[in-house]
Amino acid sequence: MMAISPFHLAIPxxxxxxxxxxxxxxxxxxxxxSSDHWVDYNFFGHQLVIHYKPKSEEETHTNAVDxxxxxxxxxxxxxxWKTFEEFAELLKSKHISFxxxxxxxFEGQIGEQATMFFKDPSGNALEFxxxxxxxxxxxx
Numbered sequence: 495m496m497a498i499s500p501f502h503l504a505i506p507x508x509x510x511x512x513x514x515x516x517x518x519x520x521x522x523x524x525x526x527x528s529s530d531h532w533v534d535y536n537f538f539g540h541q542l543v544i545h546y547k548p549k550s551e552e553e554t555h556t557n558a559v560d561x562x563x564x565x566x567x568x569x570x571x572x573x574x575w576k577t578f579e580e581f582a583e584l585l586k587s588k589h590i591s592f593x594x595x596x597x598x599x600f601e602g603q604i605g606e607q608a609t610m611f612f613k614d615p616s617g618n619a620l621e622f623x624x625x626x627x628x629x630x631x632x633x634x
Contacts, residue, residue: 500540503569504532506547507616513544516615520588538571549616560599565611568619572631578608578624585612593619605630 507513510531517523517535523542526534535542556563573581582596596610606626613619625631 502541502543503537504543504545505569505618507544507614507618508547508549509615510544510546512615517542517544520585520590522584538573538577540571552617554617562594564621565593565613565619568611568621570621570623572628573622573624574628575608575624575626578622581622582608582610585610604633 510533514525514528514533517533518525524536526536526541528534532543532545535544555566557566558564578596585592586596590612592610592612594609594611596608598606599609600606607623608626609621609623611619611621
């Protein structure tokens with residue numbers, strides 16, 4: 495696998511103030527540059543930018559994975575196992591309302607992973623995961 499470069503992801507939020515509080519004070523992400531319409535965050539070494547966009551009615555969609563309804567679209571980061579566990583405990587202590595509670599998927603199989611899903615105040619779905627064996631990230 496080649497070295498991973500930081501990605502940049504910009505997402506729409508309908509309430510910049512509520513989402514700023516969520517990413518800063520709930521998820522504990524470090525804030526970077528900002529304006530009246532957007533805020534940069536250090537997203538586990540990547541650049542996440544929340545941009546104000548008026549709320550629109552968008553259809554929500556899910557796909558069944560491992561017997562659970564996974565929201566589509568969603569985004570997140572693959573963490574190491576210990577960081578995932580620590581982050582999951584932080585989120586539980588802050589009473590995050592999970593779409594899918596932290597659990598182990600594909601236990602004992604190729605691709606065994608810990609995963610969790612939740613939404614930000616604007617309805618953006620986030621998934622964080624960790625592989626028991628990170629070399630299985632792209633295994634078939």
